[in-house]
Amino acid sequence: DTAVSQTPKYLVTQMGNDKSIKCEQNLGHDTMYWYKQDSKKFLKIMFSYNNKELIINETVPNRFSPKSPDKAHLNLHINSLELGDSAVYFCASSRTGLAFYEQYFGPGTRLTVT
């Protein structure tokens, strides 16, 4: 059973389009995250979402919006896609509470904007 799943695995789209990436976890965690990995493999958190509380990273453009229908799902919607949005996006989840609770990552979605 896949713990954290993402769809689609690959997404190719044109500038200006709007797209969504879906994430689901079956681990019973109540905190979920979105990360962006750039072409140099650098990983940076975009959002963390704990139950009904969204924590927004200030460096993320407001074209990016997470949506969580329930605590097992956290989708990422991107408006007006730009070339610089091309990256691999990872969803993750973890238990809430202690700092040493590890995060479990999905397989990633490779977004290519042309």
Place this chain on the structure above:
Amino acid sequence: AQSVTQLDSHVSVSEGTPVLLRCNYSSSYSPSLFWYVQHPNKGLQLLLKYTSAATLVKGINGFEAEFKKSETSFHLTKPSAHMSDAAEYFCVVRSIQRGGSQGNLIFGKGTKLSVKP
């Protein structure tokens, strides 16, 4: 502020020889430290984590890491490299913020491990 520095962007070893991937951290409060591995075109998998219970931490696939507070280091080692170890390795720090809330994960820039036959 928390940060993590991986001292080598690329490490190349021969199969059967030891592996050392270096990581230094900076944290205002007691950190939790992790090593994750990313195989090509795959997601990230946890190798091991430091939780203050023991300074020498054993992980999966024969990897281990030692937390050294005096050196602010958390280097990853393996006695004998295998071809399947070739991957990108990330050192990660997470701190407890003032007031006890969890901080975000801060990733190092990664070390690419190559294993030669």
